[in-house]
Amino acid sequence: MARHHLRIGAGAGFQSDRIEPAVVLAAQGELDYLVLECLAERTTAVAQQRRAHDPSSGFDPLLEARMEALLPICARTHTRIVTNMGAANPRAAARKVAEIARRLDLKLRVAMVTGDDVTGRLRPDLPVLETGGTLRDFDRVFAANAYLGADALLPALARGADVIVAGRVADASLFLAPMIVEFGWALDDWERLARGALLGHLLECAGQVTGGYFADPGIKDVPDLAHLGFPFVDVDREGFGVISKVPGTGGAVTTWTVKEQLLYEVLDPTAFVTPDVVVDLRGVRIAEVGKDRVAVFGATGSPRPETLKVSVGYHAGWIGEGEISYAGPHARARAQLAADVLRDRLGPDVPSLRVDLIGIDSCHGTDFGHTGEPYEVRLRIAGRTDTRDLAERIGWEVEALATNGPAGGGGFRRSVSDRVGIVSTLIARAEVLTAAAAVEARREAKAR
């Protein structure tokens, strides 16, 4: 029977998010659903790399830790979990969750959702949204994952799974899917879908709507930021929602925190595209209706796009980095001299070389006329290279400044990383076939 009201919590907003606020939310939030959103633009492609090295891996590295903390609580409070922690391997992730449940003696039905992985199935003439070219321009593509919509999650939800593990799903869709199932919304009910998708968008970064990524002392103070609470939404069957958090947790839910998150990463407020519906934010209104309770209403919707966005991962070479500090009198001049030396020695081999003076202009490439000498400056250099060896040389050149550079340089750090580049394309819905299946723990897991 269709319900009249749901409470959906956000227990993670990115791969490395804290676990403890989700525990508090699950234990005290009286939730119906807990959503764990753990995939950024690049995360799935990086996971594809891990899976290529080890076919049993490729899911979220914190999956076990999160599930061990949350499964016992969610089983007790009858809170269903929806997550994209499957990353590049939802099957292995779901199996891992089933094993953890069995080990903890919890009777939970676990389901996996697959179909987002379209690696190797993209035509090279597909357009690349960022460059205006085609995929033909990228010869080292190794991963392609489509952003699935809420519809992909519906079969597993409808069959009563307690934990639904998917790979790449559009963030807001993870929240919208439970609303569609529980309220019986039609998949062309654009107005309600738009309201629900907007609430999902508000929750998808977890702490970013409860006072995280927000505080600015004296202007935007946030109480007890060290113990930031994660959000939930109380949503009714019309899609009217109130964003809130567990009383006693840190942070705040105010019209300001909600407004900032409402427009976060939105490329067009008149047409915010999700796989489920296109949302127009121009009519949205928000109102504080209690302490840490903000109502959101007025989003309108139009039909979903005929295509799905696909994140395409390609090998983009290497990045080498090095850092060194200068402090006290003439710190800036000595750092500048070190930068000149590094440019002289590395510039010819590393055309992409970038030198930043941390404390001066490293973030914005300018200080907008800020005056006064800094007490200390940290030089940071970075370059993109085709080979690991050349990337290593960048850091070595910084370390060599110890005995060969300006006076008083210290605190060297160097690193090398291989780069996964991401571009996007669009794929016809018909080419993406999703599936849901129940997953059991492996027999040997019990014997262990």
Add this chain to the structure above:
Amino acid sequence: MKRRLAELAHCRAGDKGDTLTLSLFPLVDADYPLLVERVTAEAVKAHLGHLVRGEVIRYELPNLAALHFVCTHALETGVTTSLALDPHGKTLSYALLAMEI
């Protein structure tokens, strides 16, 4: 008298690929018309200078007392291949708030 936007407004930065979004909100709703008048797309493009190699599009959202700026080609080549210390451009909200009007 010129005032820094930081005294009048708050801002959040977001990123999608090589595109930067900046949402600007007055600290006092009554200042919204002033922001609409002064913080134009052209003024923001001029202030951010080399940081935005593409264009700046401004959306007005009077219901929310918000201005939303979408800046293309603003994050080097995008988060994943950028050499910047802050590849997401998370700190760029305060670059906008350093603007004087």
